[in-house]
Every structure is written in structure tokens, then in C-alpha cells.
Amino acid sequence: MEPILELKNINYAYHTLEGETKALTDISFSIAAGEFVALVGPSGCGKSTLLSIISGLLEPEEGLIKMNGKDWKESTMNIGYMLQHDHLFEWRTVYSNILLGLEIQHMLSAKTRAKANELLELYGLKQFANSKPSELSGGMRQRAALIRTLVLEPDLLLLDEPFSALDYQTRLSVGDDIGQIIRNAHKTALLVTHDLSEAVSLADRVIILTNRPAHISKIVPVTFTLEKDTPLLRRNAPEFKNYFNIIWGELNQNE
Amino acid sequence: MSEISVGQQSYLNMRKKHKRIVRVSRVAILLSFLFLWEFTANVGIIDSFIFSSPSKIALCFWGMVLDKSIFVHLWVTLYETIASFLLVTVISVLIAVILWCSKKLSEILDPYLVVLNSLPKSALAPLLIVWLGATKTTIIVAGMSVAIFGSILNLYTSFTTVDEEKIKLIYTLRGNKWHALSKVVLPSSIPAIISNMKVNIGLCLVGVIIGEFLAARDGLGYLIIYSSQVFSCVV
Numbered sequence: 384m385e386p387i388l389e390l391k392n393i394n395y396a397y398h399t400l401e402g403e404t405k406a407l408t409d410i411s412f413s414i415a416a417g418e419f420v421a422l423v424g425p426s427g428c429g430k431s432t433l434l435s436i437i438s439g440l441l442e443p444e445e446g447l448i449k450m451n452g453k454d455w456k457e458s459t460m461n462i463g464y465m466l467q468h469d470h471l472f473e474w475r476t477v478y479s480n481i482l483l484g485l486e487i488q489h490m491l492s493a494k495t496r497a498k499a500n501e502l503l504e505l506y507g508l509k510q511f512a513n514s515k516p517s518e519l520s521g522g523m524r525q526r527a528a529l530i531r532t533l534v535l536e537p538d539l540l541l542l543d544e545p546f547s548a549l550d551y552q553t554r555l556s557v558g559d560d561i562g563q564i565i566r567n568a569h570k571t572a573l574l575v576t577h578d579l580s581e582a583v584s585l586a587d588r589v590i591i592l593t594n595r596p597a598h599i600s601k602i603v604p605v606t607f608t609l610e611k612d613t614p615l616l617r618r619n620a621p622e623f624k625n626y627f628n629i630i631w632g633e634l635n636q637n638e
Numbered sequence: 639m640s641e642i643s644v645g646q647q648s649y650l651n652m653r654k655k656h657k658r659i660v661r662v663s664r665v666a667i668l669l670s671f672l673f674l675w676e677f678t679a680n681v682g683i684i685d686s687f688i689f690s691s692p693s694k695i696a697l698c699f700w701g702m703v704l705d706k707s708i709f710v711h712l713w714v715t716l717y718e719t720i721a722s723f724l725l726v727t728v729i730s731v732l733i734a735v736i737l738w739c740s741k742k743l744s745e746i747l748d749p750y751l752v753v754l755n756s757l758p759k760s761a762l763a764p765l766l767i768v769w770l771g772a773t774k775t776t777i778i779v780a781g782m783s784v785a786i787f788g789s790i791l792n793l794y795t796s797f798t799t800v801d802e803e804k805i806k807l808i809y810t811l812r813g814n815k816w817h818a819l820s821k822v823v824l825p826s827s828i829p830a831i832i833s834n835m836k837v838n839i840g841l842c843l844v845g846v847i848i849g850e851f852l853a854a855r856d857g858l859g860y861l862i863i864y865s866s867q868v869f870s871c872v873v
Binding site: 438440464466467468470472474483484486487488531535 | 801803804806807808809810811812813817821822825826828
């Protein structure tokens with residue numbers, strides 16, 4: 384099957400008056416439809432830069448990005464991007480925050496509104512539709528941000544440390560929660576995180592980046608033999624610590 | 639909400655007492671100031687020809703209410719102030735938006751705005767009369783000139799300090815610059831715009847009074863300059 388996303392020899396550098404900082408060198412990998420891939424690496428290694436490039440916010444200096452087999456400039460693929468903070472706007476209700484993307488893309492219609500309502504119901508935010516974001520807990524806010532992304536029906540989800548602003552307990556449950564939502568909706572996702580256990584508990588494959596300028600040091604496929612494969616159950620499985628140690632070792636050997 | 643505990647009740651009483659003290663003290667300060675002024679003027683400690691006195695002012699005001707002249711002056715000044723205030727608000731928001739849209743333009747114009755803002759506007763007022771004539775337009779422009787440059791600078795600063803990540807969110811949702819402006823920058827700057835308006839209304843009044851000092855047949859500024867020229871603290 385053709386991969387939904389294919390990166391070939393991506394290079395990127397930041398330019399300032401003081402000079403050039405190489406961020407990414409020779410990054411190549413691909414993601415199949417329905418796959419959940421995690422990207423880990425030391426902080427500041429250019430993980431977020433890579434997401435910005437895939438989403439089209441930044442243009443790579445060299446390299447090729449193909450989506451569904453087409454060059455990214457010609458591709459019409461819908462990419463959803465979830466940022467570290469939920470950035471729900473305080474001057475809008477939860478419901479109209481969720482419609483923000485639809486509004487911008489001129490896709491507001493009875494059908495998309497119904498879809499938004501359905502997602503609100505599904506993820507337990509129905510009774511908060513007309514509340515202000517400040518009335519929601521951290522986990523609920525993150526779920527609202529996910530709905531804002533999902534309502535656009537993205538073919539590929541980019542998650543940029545979406546749980547790192549939450550406290551540890553909420554983070555485990557929201558990670559579990561959102562991980563299952565994405566799996567059940569059969570979405571393709573690329574998660575950037577610095578939390579190794581989060582990566583192992585969510586992903587099918589973990590891509591390990593080196594220090595800056597980042598290149599791929601190893602790709603670890605993650606498979607669990609669980610009857611019910613959820614992030615929280617994975618954390619209790621015996622394989623969990625093996626994967627954790629492999630990734631931990633790989634990251635530290637680079638230093 | 640049916641039962642109020644003793645602690646809650648005493649807290650509420652304390653708050654009520656606090657509010658009462660604040661209100662009474664405010665009125666008391668005003669009354670004692672007026673009383674002191676009137677008293678010292680009457681017994682001759684201060685010269686009522688130079689300092690006037692509350693009773694004289696009240697009498698004069700009542701006289702102008704009776705012959706209705708005060709309303710003409712009040713209305714003229716109010717009209718000019720509101721006109722220049724509205725113009726300042728609209729124009730400064732527009733210019734701040736344009737500067738926000740073009741980083742180049744804002745960098746080019748920045749020193750000019752700072753210099754224009756620090757010009758002494760009252761010194762410009764005579765020039766305005768020469769350019770525009772002794773009309774209401776001149777006075778409205780004088781009112782605007784005091785407020786507009788500072789207003790543009792403040793609004794532009796508040797536009798540029800909007801969270802970059804929120805703007806990035808708009809771009810990740812496939813929005814463009816216009817969406818960033820209308821969905822993020824303007825709504826999140828509303829508190830700044832309102833506080834800016836509060837400052838502007840005062841500055842516009844100052845500018846309008848300066849204008850009326852120099853080029854008016856009516857208005858509060860005209861009244862002030864007229865009475866200072868005939869050396870009267872009551873008109």
C-alpha cells in the first residue's frame with residue numbers, strides 16, 4: 384500500500400544575523416495509513432520544526448515530501464495539527480471554538496455542525512458546549528482542542544506534545560483517552576513527544592532523532608500482545624520496559 | 639443559600655462596613671474641601687477675587703442655566719470632543735492594523751510616530767488655525783492631534799504582543815493573515831482598545847479646550863479664555 388506520508392532527505396536550517404543553525408539533516412521516513420508513529424529526541428533537536436514542515440507552515444530547504452504519492456504542493460491532503468497548548472479562545476464558547484477551523488475554511492454547514500455536535504456528545508463535552516473554555520478542566524480543554532482538529536476530518540494528525548502542559552495524573556488519563564479516540568477513529572497520527580513512556584504506550588513505531596542537527600538514529604517498531612491494546616494497559620505489559628530501555632539506551636548513546 | 643453561617647454573616651457585615659466607610663469618606667472629603675474654600679474666602683484668609691468661592695461659582699452657573707448660555711457652550715465642547723474621539727478611535731485602529739500587516743512599514747514609520755507623539759500639540763494649534771481657518775474642523779483636528787499618535791503606538795504594541803502560538807493555530811487550520819487578524823488579534827485586543835479609548839476621551843477634551851482657547855466663539859475653552867482675559871473668576 385502506498386504510504387500516506389513520505390519524507391525524503393529533508394534538510395532545514397534556521398537563519399539569524401548571528402549565523403546559521405542546522406536543525407534537520409537528511410530525514411527520511413514514511414507513514415502508512417492508520418499508523419500511529421511517535422517521534423522522540425532530545426529537547427531542541429528540531430522535532431517541532433519537522434511537524435511544521437510536514438504541515439506546510441515551513442518549507443524545507445532541501446528534500447521531498449510526498450502525500451498520498453503526490454508532491455506536497457499539489458496534494459490536497461487534509462492535515463490536522465494539535466499544538467502543545469489548547470489555545471481555546473476565551474472570548475468564544477467551547478462550541479464556537481470547535482467551529483473555528485470550519486469557519487476559516489468556509490465549511491460551516493448543517494452537516495458539519497451536526498458532525499461537531501456528534502463529536503461533542505461522543506467525547507463527553509455536550510453539556511459544556513455553551514461554556515467558556517475557562518470552566519473546563521485541563522483534560523477537557525485538550526479534548527475540545529482535539530475535536531476542533533477532528534471536525535475537519537484530517538487524513539493525517541500531527542500532535543506536537545499535546546499532553547505536556549497537563550499535570551502527570553491528567554496526562555496519563557488524557558493520553559489514554561485521546562490515544563483510544565485516535566485509534567478508534569482509525570486516524571493516521573504523528574506524535575512528537577519527549578516523554579518516552581508516552582511514546583511507547585501510544586505508538587506503533589517510535590522514530591528516534593539525535594541531537595541537533597537532527598537525523599534519524601533508529602526506528603523501533605512497537606508491538607504488544609494484548610487482548611485490548613490501550614495506552615494504560617500497555618504500561619502494565621511486560622514488553623513495556625524492554626521498549627522503554629531500548630529507546631532510552633539509543634537516546635543516551637548519542638550524547 | 640437558605641442558611642448563612644455565623645462566620646459568613648460576620649464576613650458580609652465586615653464587607654458592608656468597609657463599603658460604607660469608603661462611600662462616606664469620599665463625600666466627606668469633597669464637602670470639607672468646599673466648606674474650607676467657602677469659609678476661608680468669606681473671612682478673607684484667601685482673596686475671593688483671585689480664588690473665587692463655591693457659592694459665587696454656583697450663583698454664576700445658575701445664572702447661565704437661567705439664560706441657557708451654559709448649554710450652548712457645553713454642547714459645543716461635547717460635540718467637538720465626541721467627534722474627535724470617534725475619529726481618533728477609528729483612525730488609530732485602522733492605522734495600527736495596517737502597521738500590524740506590514741512589519742516593514744511599521745519599522746519605517748516607528749521613529750516618525752515617536753517624534754509626532756512627543757510634539758507639543760498646543761504649539762501646533764496656531765498653525766492649524768492658519769491652515770484650516772478658525773472653524774470647528776480646526777478644533778476637532780486639534781483634539782485629535784493630542785490623542786492619535788499615542789493611541790496608534792499603544793494599539794500597535796498590543797496587536798504585536800498577541801500570543802504567536804495562537805496565530806500559529808490559525809495557520810495550522812489553514813487560515814491566512816486576515817483570519818489571524820479577525821479571529822485572534824482584534825478580539826484579544828478588545829480590552830486594550832477599550833482602555834485606550836478611556837485615555838483618549840480625556841486627551842481629546844484637552845485638545846479641544848486648547849483649540850477653543852485660540853479659535854472659538856463658543857465652548858468651554860472659549861469661556862475660560864474669555865473670563866481670564868476680563869480677569870473674572872466668575873463669568
